[in-house]
Amino acid sequence: MEYLHSDVAVHTQQREKLQHFHVLAVDDSLIERKLLERLLRESSCKVTCVDSGDKALEYLGLLDSQEIDRSTASSSSPQSSTQEGLKAVNLIMTDYSMPGMSGYDLLKRVKGSLWKDIPVVVMSSENVPSRISMCMEEGAEEFLLKPVQLSDLKKQLQPHLLKLPVHPKIDITTSNDNGNDSMIIDITMNNNQNVVVSKRKTMTPEPLERRPQMKGLAVI
C-alpha cells in the first residue's frame, strides 16, 4: 500500500507541476505557433507564443531599452525581481531560422543574461550538423527537427518533471505468468552514487492492473 500512495502522489505532483510549467514559444510562422501551442497545451503546459526573438527578449525584460531603464531606476533590484517573478518561464522553445534575430542569437542573449539557467530548445526544419553543434555549444538544451511531434515534447519535458522533491526510487513491477506473484525491482542510488538493483516480492499479491506505474509524463 505504501507504494501505491507514493506512485499516485508522484503522478499528481507531475500533473500539478506541469500546470505551472510555463513555456515561451518563439516562431515567426503562425502555423508553427499554432501547432506548438496545441502540442504544449496537450502536454498540460502553460504557453506564451511570440513571433520574434525581439518580442521574446521584450517578454523576458532583456531588451536593451528595458535593461537601461532598470539600471537607472533607483530601486531597480526589487522591481526587476518582481517582473521576473510575474513572468516565470521554465523553458524557451525557439525556431532557428527567423527574420531579424535568429534562434541562435536569441539563445546567446538568453545564456548571457539573468535567465541563463532556463533551458532553451532550438527547433529547425533543416538537419545541419554544424548548426546543431553550434547551438549545443552555446548551451542549448536540445535541438529538435521540425515538424515537432507530441512524442518529441514528451521526451523534452520528462526530465524537467523528474526534478521533484521525492525519494529517487523507481518501482518497476513485473509479473510471472501465473498472475498472483509479483516482483518489485528497486533501483536506487546509494551514498557512493552507485546504482543498486534489488528484487523482492510484493507483500500482498495484487493484480498489476490496479497499480499505477510511474511512466513519466502523464498526458491529460
Add this chain to the structure above:
Amino acid sequence: MDGVAQLQKQLVDYTASLFQEGFLDEQFNQLQQLQDESNPDFVVEVVSLFFEDSERLLNELAKALEQKTIDFRKVDAHVHQFKGSSSSIGAQRVQKVCIAFRNYCEEQNIEGCLKCLQQVKHEYSLVKSKLETLFKIEKQLIAAGGSIPT
C-alpha cells in the same frame, strides 16, 4: 449500408487514397490526433491558415520572379517558408517541390525557379481541392449524425 456508415466508409477510403497518392504524409495524422472534444476544429483551423499563408507566398514568389533583377535570397526565403508550412500540415507533394525549388534558388537558375513555381502552384491547388473535399465529406458525416472515425 445506412447513410452514416456509407459516409464513414467514403471518408476512410478518401483519406487513405490521399496518403497512398502521396498528397498527405504522417504529419497529417499527427494533426488529426491533436483534434478532440476541446479542440474540435483543429485540423480545419490549421489547414485554413495554411491556405491563407500559401496564397500569400505564391503571390510573393510570382512578384519576386517577375523582377528584372531577381533577388534569389528573397525567393529562397519565401520557398523556405512554404516548405516549412507544407511540412507542418503534411502536404508532402508541395514540400517535395519546395526542396527542388530551393536547389534552383541556390544555383540562381531562373528557368528552374520558374518551372518550380508552376509546379508548386499546381501541387498546391491539387492538395487544396483534395483537402476541401475531405472536409466536405466530414461535414456531411457530422450532419448525418455520425462522428469522424479516429
